[in-house]
Amino acid sequence: MSKNNIVKQARAALKAASTPEAKASSLRFFKEKISAYGVKSADLSRIEKEYFRKIKDMPAEGILDICEKIMESGIMEERILASKWAEKISDKFIEQDFKRLEKWVKNHISNWAECDTLCNHAVGSFISEYPEYIKELKKWARSDDRWVKRASCVSLILPARRGEFLVDVFELSDILRDDPDDMVQKGYGWLLKEASRKHTKEVFKYVLKYKDTMPRTALRYAIEKMPANLKKKAMAK
16 A cells, blocks of 8 residues: 555544544633644544554655654644654664654654653653764753643653653753743653653652742642652642
8 A cells, every 4th residue: 555545544544534523522621723624532442453454564764754744734633643653663663763753752742642642652752762962962951942842751650760860850850940831841841741751750859849939730730740758848838
């Protein structure tokens, strides 16, 4: 099956599964304006799996080419589908794929769902395999774009949950600590929360040091998994 055919077929399947009710629900769910068909999560998952089976034996580069073409559409469900396909072949990533992933982050993310779906998994898997690219995430954290800044943090969510990259978690949080954007605050707060699962004492010490200046949104996210006594200390005026 050609690349263009699989794109057309997957797109047609998504359109066929859309409903006005689901579209209205999606539009209400995000503060920012989004482009969406209105496909329920279960239907999106079904279509994603069904059409990936048709391309799974292609070379990884060919699959990423398909993902890129789908990403360019600007439709949320298509971008989520492409992100999930990229995740499925993340064990085949090579170093050169970073430029492509970075292009997607910078050019094809317009809401938190697209950001988190791509970065939690495909980008996060790349970073786990090639940790020297964390330095690029720190460049993202200094971007003027809210989604690129959020991407810098959420790309480390799963490694941080495993207890990895603690120094880098703190460095990213330092860069973004005073950011006024709530989506960025929630992003690095979430990262600190995941890091706290394995490094409670260290994250608590960090939060306590900056609790008087850290935005309350980030602070609440960061301490969410901590014991009640530590939460109380962190929230004390």
